[in-house]
Amino acid sequence: MTFYREAVYRPLGDLYLTVEFGDELNLLLNFRVIAFDTALRATSIPGVTETIPTNRSLGIVYDPFVTTHERLVGQLKEIEQRMGEIKELPSRHITIPIWYNDSWSQECAKAHGAPNNLEYMAEINHTSVGDVIRAHAATEWWVSAVGFQPACYQALPLDPAFSVSAPKYPRPRKWTPERILCQAGKLTSFYPVRSPGGYQLLGRTPIELYDPKQQNRVFRDGPVLPRVSDRHTYVPIDEATYWQIRRQYEAGAYEYQIREGSYRLQDYLDKLAVHNRRRVQQAPGSV
Amino acid sequence: MVFEVLDGGPQSTIQDVGRPGYLATGMPPSGAADRFALGVGNLLVGNDPGERYLVGRRPGSAGLEVLLSGLKLRVLAETVIAITGADLTAMLDDSPLPMWQTVRVRPGNTVAFRRPRAGARAYVAMAGGIDVPVFAGSRATNVRAFVGGIDGRAIKKGDVITTLAPRRALGHLEGRRLRDSLVPRFDGRWRVRVVLGPQDDLFLEESIGTFLTYDWRLSPTSDRMGCRFVGPKLEFKPRPAYLVEQAGADPSNIVDDTIPVGGIQVPSGLEPIVLHVDGPSLGGYAKIATVISADLGQVGQMRPGEIANFEAVSTNEAVEALRKLEDSISEASLVRS
Numbered sequence: 001m002t003f004y005r006e007a008v009y010r011p012l013g014d015l016y017l018t019v020e021f022g023d024e025l026n027l028l029l030n031f032r033v034i035a036f037d038t039a040l041r042a043t044s045i046p047g048v049t050e051t052i053p054t055n056r057s058l059g060i061v062y063d064p065f066v067t068t069h070e071r072l073v074g075q076l077k078e079i080e081q082r083m084g085e086i087k088e089l090p091s092r093h094i095t096i097p098i099w100y101n102d103s104w105s106q107e108c109a110k111a112h113g114a115p116n117n118l119e120y121m122a123e124i125n126h127t128s129v130g131d132v133i134r135a136h137a138a139t140e141w142w143v144s145a146v147g148f149q150p151a152c153y154q155a156l157p158l159d160p161a162f163s164v165s166a167p168k169y170p171r172p173r174k175w176t177p178e179r180i181l182c183q184a185g186k187l188t189s190f191y192p193v194r195s196p197g198g199y200q201l202l203g204r205t206p207i208e209l210y211d212p213k214q215q216n217r218v219f220r221d222g223p224v225l226p227r228v229s230d231r232h233t234y235v236p237i238d239e240a241t242y243w244q245i246r247r248q249y250e251a252g253a254y255e256y257q258i259r260e261g262s263y264r265l266q267d268y269l270d271k272l273a274v275h276n277r278r279r280v281q282q283a284p285g286s287v
Numbered sequence: 288m289v290f291e292v293l294d295g296g297p298q299s300t301i302q303d304v305g306r307p308g309y310l311a312t313g314m315p316p317s318g319a320a321d322r323f324a325l326g327v328g329n330l331l332v333g334n335d336p337g338e339r340y341l342v343g344r345r346p347g348s349a350g351l352e353v354l355l356s357g358l359k360l361r362v363l364a365e366t367v368i369a370i371t372g373a374d375l376t377a378m379l380d381d382s383p384l385p386m387w388q389t390v391r392v393r394p395g396n397t398v399a400f401r402r403p404r405a406g407a408r409a410y411v412a413m414a415g416g417i418d419v420p421v422f423a424g425s426r427a428t429n430v431r432a433f434v435g436g437i438d439g440r441a442i443k444k445g446d447v448i449t450t451l452a453p454r455r456a457l458g459h460l461e462g463r464r465l466r467d468s469l470v471p472r473f474d475g476r477w478r479v480r481v482v483l484g485p486q487d488d489l490f491l492e493e494s495i496g497t498f499l500t501y502d503w504r505l506s507p508t509s510d511r512m513g514c515r516f517v518g519p520k521l522e523f524k525p526r527p528a529y530l531v532e533q534a535g536a537d538p539s540n541i542v543d544d545t546i547p548v549g550g551i552q553v554p555s556g557l558e559p560i561v562l563h564v565d566g567p568s569l570g571g572y573a574k575i576a577t578v579i580s581a582d583l584g585q586v587g588q589m590r591p592g593e594i595a596n597f598e599a600v601s602t603n604e605a606v607e608a609l610r611k612l613e614d615s616i617s618e619a620s621l622v623r624s
Binding site (some may be wrong): 013024025052065068153 | 307308309310311312313314339340341343376422423432433434439467481482484485523529530533534536537541542543544545546547548549550566567569574577578579580581602603606609610
């Protein structure tokens, strides 16, 4: 489980293969995927045309007229063996305003016969709506995969103490409004455009993370803002602020809050160690 | 201005070979669901057929992909077109429009698709190729992502289609057709080759057998994103407890990983879904197999109710099939009548 001793190489038809480092959700696995992707890009192996990092594996698209599955796997295994310990990864920090428990999320849940999603999450986590929101906004989130739809991403909490968990809808919704932040398990995700889905709805942002018209200059290089290894902080805003920012955005006057930088993995490991120590101390019978 | 759209039909979109290079942003490659048909159409009218799907660098010229029936165009300027792919009873005014060959059309003519006879998607290639803005390297439409084509949507009544300058004089294009031996015969029963995996090891052995022997029927809930197949339930091996917690309670749940174009996911073991050219790059259901790239067009040509038989091949066999398909999209495949 978790970390395979050696990566598993699986064919995905004739144009892709996947390098799988484990089968579970774990930030340390994702760090490894990103580090492998970075090493691969630095090597520029003939025939590789694009790579797709996921939580636990790296999808690789290749031209089978330039290389073969076997030759590619051989070259990738060399990279895997050369890879040393990863200490730091490039990482942007983006601040995203969220109107938690917004009226669209509430209406959407109602339309699908579901209880208010935040109240439901509070109930099953034995806490209050306010505490769920505070906990969600208190941790930084690490974007571990982008996909499913343009700008739809998955993010894991960088604070190991984040404990709010949410099940998926038993029957997926037929639609979800656009720009909705959502959660399932401990993963936070995002619906950039109106789409079906089964994650619990947390709130809505007034700013776009996907802009096919590329109107704001953050979309200069492409219509999709989120990238794997970004860190997000979600800032709770009220309805009035939501509309204020939305108007700003639509007038082309919104300034995205993005900080280039890097992330030291030791920061996460230190938090994890503190968290695990606390857990042991708090475990029943350990007092 | 070459055509005016009188009726867009259920879904007619502007497509080329597609938009690779953005899978890591969640942007599907899109492009023609039947690469061979659009490629041959483009060749016939002297256009660039583009390079290979997903790994090529040139998406080639854009044409129209017509789903099932209903599209109706009025010709505004003289040009040469070629209709390829599905037989949707294409008509030029009141006469049947011959397929897999060039046809000269003149102002006042109407091109219409009356009803589907064989296959699901026809292509209209036009001399010069359709002139719409290039988005991220391609003109291919993705209606879910609102990109490509005309304003990122299917074409509709009132749209005007313009083309780029033809690469050859119209007179030189007349009389070109695809060799008879290369014209695909769509008989409603489809052999679809697959490479097993990436998660075939999560399914019970006998379910792999069922998958490879059953007559799978295409469900009406199918589109350019995913084609759903109706048949018996496929069963999974028991899973360790940590996966139930991490990936989800359903035995088909996995922690999300890469979905290739052609990947076949089987949510809850029910109704295998072939994710197609507008499909997602990431997902959390076990994938039993991947349709080989040479046979994606076969799946794209299936109509609801038709039957597919999945046949396992090796990656090397898949590459050979792709070579054969790509080699056939060439001038050498065309003749003059």
